[in-house]
Amino acid sequence: MFGTLRTLVVGANARAEERVRDTYAIELIEQKIREAQVSLGAAKATLASLIQRHRAEDRQLKSVETRIADLTKRAEAALKDKNEELAMQAADAIAQLENELEMRRKTVDRLDTRILQLRQSVETGHRRIVDLKQGAITAKAVRHEQSIQSRLNTTLTAQSSVAEAEELIAQVLGKDDPFEQAEILSDIEHDLSHDTLTDRMAAQGYGSATKITGTDVLQRLKAKK
Template sequence: MRTLFSGASARAEEQLRDHYSIELIDQKIREADANLRAAKLGLASLIQRERSEERQVEAITGRITELTVRAKAAIAAGRDDMAAQAAQAIADMENELTRRRETVARLEARILQLRQSVETANRRIIDLKQGAVSARAVRREQSIQKRLSRHLGGASAMDEADMLIARVLGQDDPFEQGEILNQIDRELDHRGIGERMSDAGFGPKGRSTAADVLDRLKGK
């Protein structure tokens, strides 16, 4: 029973899908568009973060360059204490610079991956929208064909009309049937024998024939 109920439920679901297929297609496309917009927002956020990290890298690189010049000047002036402080600051900034460059590299890889996914999803949605247009056109054609079939009475009405025509054309000719009946009656009461003997030239002729008329016209 569970198997039967499951089968009936599956068939009902398929029929429902077929009936509302266009609406379901449009809904799925809307959901795909929403997911694509979310992915675009995520991509924009990653790009924004990457740009911020790159600006930080540029700023730190500039400070390291500037502080290196000052440290060299302090060493030249014999101020090793200040040079040591500058060296410590430069080391800290170099460590930070390394971490930020690693972050930028990870962001670049993630952005490239997400950008490819967004482009692929965008192409698929374009294909889906074109497919939806084709599906709606096919559904309209099917609807028109159904209405046309209803107006024409369907194929069964045409078949029935063909059978009626064939039946009328196939009926026996009543005139021919009457002639056959008269001939049968003449044979039954022996009237036909005299007519056939008359036509053969035995005894007087009971009726005029085309041969008689031609003989008379020729003066025989």
């Protein structure tokens, strides 16, 4: 029982959500585009930061390479003068710089890879946002057409109602007059009962009158004088 009710509630909520999403589809699309633009902006900022760090590391890398080259020449000159102690100090410094150089090269390589990946992501995100904006324009046009069609359907429905009302009026007006019909039926009944035939014959002098006429009343009034 409770499982069935839960299923019905979940289904009703899902349908309600679908109706809301359909009603506010354009607003939701625009909101998603804004969110995507914010995310894209953050990705661009991160990319710019990585590129800036890459440039700094590259400058440091070149600086270390320059120092190694300089110390190497000085160490060779010290060895040439048989100053092994000073040459050894230079060799130690060169070794440290070479270790630093290796670490910086790895850092630059990692930054290269990260920059390439992020740049591709930014480009893909940018294209998707462009597509979303174009899709939003199309969706707005379709929704506008749907609105026009809805108003047109309402108008057509109203016209149909008007036509139906006109038809009903014509139907009512086209019916026979019930009062006239009653008079006709009464005459038919009189004819069938021969009452009218007796009246017609009496009016022509055949037999006694069946009705008092105005002439009869006038004669009776003259007789009283």
